[in-house]
Amino acid sequence: MKKQRDAEATKAKILKVAEKIFADKGFSGTSIAMISKKSGFSDGLILYHFKTKENLYKQVVEKISAQYLETVTGPLDKDLPVEKAMKESLIAAFKFWKNDTTCQRINLWAYLENKEGTSFNETQLTAKLTTYMLSLQEKGYFPGDIHPIVFLTMIIGSIQFWFRYKSRFSKILQLKETENELDDLFLKQFAQMIGKILPGI
Numbered sequence: 770m771k772k773q774r775d776a777e778a779t780k781a782k783i784l785k786v787a788e789k790i791f792a793d794k795g796f797s798g799t800s801i802a803m804i805s806k807k808s809g810f811s812d813g814l815i816l817y818h819f820k821t822k823e824n825l826y827k828q829v830v831e832k833i834s835a836q837y838l839e840t841v842t843g844p845l846d847k848d849l850p851v852e853k854a855m856k857e858s859l860i861a862a863f864k865f866w867k868n869d870t871t872c873q874r875i876n877l878w879a880y881l882e883n884k885e886g887t888s889f890n891e892t893q894l895t896a897k898l899t900t901y902m903l904s905l906q907e908k909g910y911f912p913g914d915i916h917p918i919v920f921l922t923m924i925i926g927s928i929q930f931w932f933r934y935k936s937r938f939s940k941i942l943q944l945k946e947t948e949n950e951l952d953d954l955f956l957k958q959f960a961q962m963i964g965k966i967l968p969g970i
Contacts, residue, residue: 776818779810779814779818780818780819782808782810783804783808783810783815783818783819783825784825784828784829784832786804786807786808787799787804787808787825787826787829788829788832788833788871788875789807789870789871790803790804790807791826791829791871791875791878792870792871792872792874792875792878793874794878795878795881795882796822796826796878796879796882796884797882799822799826800822801815801816801822801825804825826884829875830875830879833871833872833875834894836865837865837872837894838893838894838897840861840862840864840865841858841861841862841865841894841898842858842894842897842898843857843858843861844857844858844861845858845897845898845901851905851908851910855963855967856960859924859956859959859960859963860956862924862925862928863928863952863956866928866929866932867932867952869932873929873932873933895918895921898917898921899917899918899921902917902920902921903917905967910967911967912966912967915966920966924963927959928959931955935948935951935952935955936948939951
């Protein structure tokens with residue numbers, strides 16, 4: 770049992786190190802040697818656990834998307850009123866991207882390197898959120914003339930854009946608010962805008 774625990778701990782450390790390097794360098798710019806040097810494990814041991822760099826990369830992406838799936842859909846799995854579930858899900862997504870240090874960069878690298886093969890968890894997330902939005906349409910909470918995918922893209926894209934350019938906007942416009950104050954302002958007003966699109970809530 771101890772040997773199995775040690776193997777799992779080794780894999781977890783390799784994944785953690787690989788995640789950071791993939792985020793910094795992308796898939797093409799990352800080598801097993803880099804991960805070996807940073808993690809302290811030999812190339813051979815890394816390949817023993819993950820077989821190939823491609824497989825290691827895939828497991829890193831799966832791990833990140835699983836965390837995102839759990840974070841965003843968690844409130845929707847609870848027995849909550851629609852309004853509360855939607856707000857909690859929005860806040861959870863916002864906090865995920867605010868605290869994220871690797872996911873967005875890995876996604877950007879994947880786009881640039883044409884490695885956007887959607888992982889199972891990302892597919893599951895999109896399917897789950899789309900199904901949820903369709904159920905809201907059936908109940909009259911969500912306008913029937915807005916496609917759920919368009920709506921979800923507006924939400925996720927807006928949040929990611931905010932964190933990518935917030936500091937730049939603040940500097941150029943010489944805003945007086947702190948970054949945390951700007952985050953609170955964005956989340957509050959963004960939620961108000963969404964509330965106007967969802968008249969049934």
